[in-house]
Amino acid sequence: EIVLTQSPGTLSLSPGERATLSCRASQSISTTYLAWYQQKPGQAPRLLIYGASNRATGIPDRFSGSGSGPDFTLTISRLEPEDFAVYYCQQCGSSPRFTFGPGTKVDIK
Amino acid sequence: EVQLVESGGGLVKPGRSLRLSCTASGFTFDDYAMSWFRQAPGKGLEWLGFIRSKGYGGTTEYAASVKDRFTISRDDSKSIAYLQMNSLKTEDTAVYYCARDIYTYLDNWGQGTLVTVSS
Numbered sequence: 001e002i003v004l005t006q007s008p009g010t011l012s013l014s015p016g017e018r019a020t021l022s023c024r025a026s027q028s029i030s031t032t033y034l035a036w037y038q039q040k041p042g043q044a045p046r047l048l049i050y051g052a053s054n055r056a057t058g059i060p061d062r063f064s065g066s067g068s069g070p071d072f073t074l075t076i077s078r079l080e081p082e083d084f085a086v087y088y089c090q091q092c093g094s095s096p097r098f099t100f101g102p103g104t105k106v107d108i109k
Numbered sequence: 110e111v112q113l114v115e116s117g118g119g120l121v122k123p124g125r126s127l128r129l130s131c132t133a134s135g136f137t138f139d140d141y142a143m144s145w146f147r148q149a150p151g152k153g154l155e156w157l158g159f160i161r162s163k164g165y166g167g168t169t170e171y172a173a174s175v176k177d178r179f180t181i182s183r184d185d186s187k188s189i190a191y192l193q194m195n196s197l198k199t200e201d202t203a204v205y206y207c208a209r210d211i212y213t214y215l216d217n218w219g220q221g222t223l224v225t226v227s228s
Contacts, residue, residue: 035214044206044218045154056216088154092213096172098144098156 002026002093004101012109019076021104023089028069033092036065036074039103040085048087049074076106084108111135111217113207118222121197129192131207131219138188139163142210145181145192147203148221155203157181159210160190197226 003026013019023034031052037045047056049065052072062077076083089101117129131143144159158171160181169181180193190207202225208215 033213037215044220045208045215046218047214047216050211050214050216090154090214095170096156097159097170098146098215100154100156102153 001096002029002091002099004089004091004099006087006089006101006104008104009102010105010107012107013079014109015079015081017079019074019079019083019106021074021076021087021106023067023072023074023101025070025072025091029091029093031068031072034065034067034072035090035092037088037090037100038083038085039088045088079106111209113209113217113219115205115207115219115222118205118224120225120227122228123197123199123226125197126193126195127197127224129194129205129207129222129224131190131192133188133190133209136209138183139185142212143181143183143190144208144210144215145179145190146206146208146215147201147224148206149200149203152203157192157205194224197224199226202226 005024007022034052036049039045053065064075067073086103086105088103112134114132121127142161145157147155158181160169160183178195182191204221204223206221207219209217
């Protein structure tokens with residue numbers, strides 16, 4: 001089973017700042033199988049990025065994904081107030097089908 | 110607009126059963142696989158299982174942690190996916206989500222339904 005590790009656990013930033021979130025897989029995975037989600041308290045996860053770098057429908061262009069092999073990055077170029085949330089990376093494998101990282105919380109400094 | 114609405118959650122005693130429903134609208138339900146997930150209080154996301162579309166056999170796969178207790182089914186005539194949960198344990202307490210499964214990612218999620226297993 002591929003394990004995803006996310007860092008940092010918490011990122012304290014101010015609106016307007018750049019956020020860089022890391023996701024590392026325990027073994028190399030194809031970019032096709034890496035996605036990112038945003039989750040706010042009391043809400044369902046929301047797809048941000050799929051295929052490591054493709055923005056989902058309706059996602060602002062301040063969100064971007066990059067990386068390959070075991071190391072992937074989600075970047076939020078300029079934090080808006082609504083961006084403070086928990087972010088999860090997800091990989092698709094054989095068994096289990098989907099696994100998630102433990103999440104990075106982006107909170108207001 | 111794609112919408113997924115879970116229902117059927119609630120308080121249930123250990124050892125009992127519960128069936129959750131995920132009612133879909135805004136897309137051709139028959140064409141899509143559907144996955145179920147859960148999130149225990151303050152914890153991360155856990156995939157439970159999925160069901161393929163009938164066009165791909167309508168077969169199911171499950172996480173090892175729930176394989177012998179949970180069953181996923183679908184009724185394409187009603188655009189509903191189900192999660193049957195048997196022999197519930199206190200550790201099954203969580204918010205349960207369904208999601209539209211695009212095979213490598215989940216593009217739409219329901220709002221979730223809370224299941225509390227307690228005596």
